[in-house]
Amino acid sequence: MASRLIAKSLESTVKLNDGVVIPLFGLGVYLIDNNCTDVVAAAINQGYRLIDTAELYGNEHGVGNGIKESGKKREDIFVVSKWWPSSEGAKRALQTLDHCLNSLQSNYIDLYLLHAPQGGHCAEAYRALLEAKKQGKIRSVGVSNFGVIHLEALAKLGLEKPSVNQIELHPWQQKQDIVKYCREHDITVMGYSPLAKGQKIQDKTINEIANKLSKTPAQILIRWSVQHGYITIPKTSQKSRLQTNADVFDWSIPDEDMKVLDALGDKPWSCTWNPTNNSLREAGLQ
Template identity: 85%
Template sequence: MTSRLIASAIHSTVKLNDGVVMPLFGLGVYQVENNCADLVAAAIDTGYKLIDTAEFYHNEEGVGSGLKQSGKKREDIFIVSKWFPSAEGAKGALKALDHCLKGLQSNYVDLYLLHAPQGGHCAEAYRALLDAKKQGKIRSLGVSNFGVSHLEALAKLGLDKPSVNQIELHPWQQKNDIVKYCREHDITVMGYSPLAKGHKVQDKTVGEIAKKLSKTPAQVLIRWSVQHGFITIPKTSQASRLQSNADVFDWSIPEEDMKTLNALGEKPWSCTWDPTNNSLKEAGLQ
């Protein structure tokens, strides 16, 4: 069982079930294209050790350029990318992986995820990516947007346990059943959209807690994710916000206020797609 590990600093890490050590905090770059390289370089200069990209984001090249621009060694920065599962199955996954490595200007990616349980060939692709891991192209293999049924299906197929499951997580979308299953089966939970894509920064409850703590609403939402022990990747397209988004480690949200924020999940709301309930047939996990 995975215990909840709360990051105490921007460089805090967690050991995944395959032994790979991963930062608990980083930058998400969804919808960051024109200034991706500059933003990634600025994030690394600020102290960020983790960058989260994806084939679907069309900015793996920007991440690679930003890393090069930063002057940091490749092994000092942990990069996550994802393959968008399609009917191409294993062939598509391996093609996307090679494109990813080319864009990153690297011979490996630290963590590679199946972006969602879709495309009809996830099991086939997962096996192919496990082979790529053995070849050194992938350090750690995980999944994203997988529900409990999908994780159980991987286990029933006798496939290696994913190291990470990345899912939408914020006070209005807590996915407690998935989080519970992952922690019981030593799968590290990584949350995306901790800021709910900005839709809730004006929320009255969050605002009141932020005022009480002399923090911004964004910092409260990011701290909520950190305090739950999730790998947290707030996205911003503005370098000016990198530091404030990372100023969430020398304070905490009081227990009573955490309970108030947790109660917001009683009426679940999602800021994005939610494929966690896709059928096993749609995923190709039967």
């Protein structure tokens, strides 16, 4: 059973199924462009120790520069990135990994994920990434946007279970079946878009609870994710919001309000794509 820990601070961590220790809270840098270096450096200097990027985001170089500018040691920062699965399979996955390492100015990455069950060659690419792990280029291998059928397919193929499954998680998109499966099979859950990309920040329910607790709507959404025990990676391109986004550890949402927030999932809504239902053929996991 995967550990379900509630982060108590920016320093809180959890041990993955492969023994790698990962922070429970960090910064997402989805499509942050011109100021990525500055935001990452500022986050690290404010105590953030987890940075989540991806090939798709186009800013791995900015993350690498941000770590360098922070003055912190590379080994003190946990970096996550992802490969966008394509028909080129394992060869492209390894090429993308090497490009990632070059951009990060590092000879390893802490956690590398298949970005989604697509491209028709996920099993082949996953095997290649496991080999790269043996070579020391990757500390931990995981997946993103994988549904239960995809996780089961990896197991049926006899492949090492992923350490992490990163999926969209917020009160309107709770993916309880995937979360349940992951926790039962010792796969740690990381939630992306905890702020629902800002599209629900004016929601009446969120604002009522925020006013009741004297918090911002964003803090309520982030705390909801933290309180459910997910690794939480709110994105911001504004350095001024780094501190308020991380001010979610010395208070909690009362149980009755958590129930109200959880009830928002009765009418699922997604702020982004949802490939968790892609076929095994689309994923290349048959």
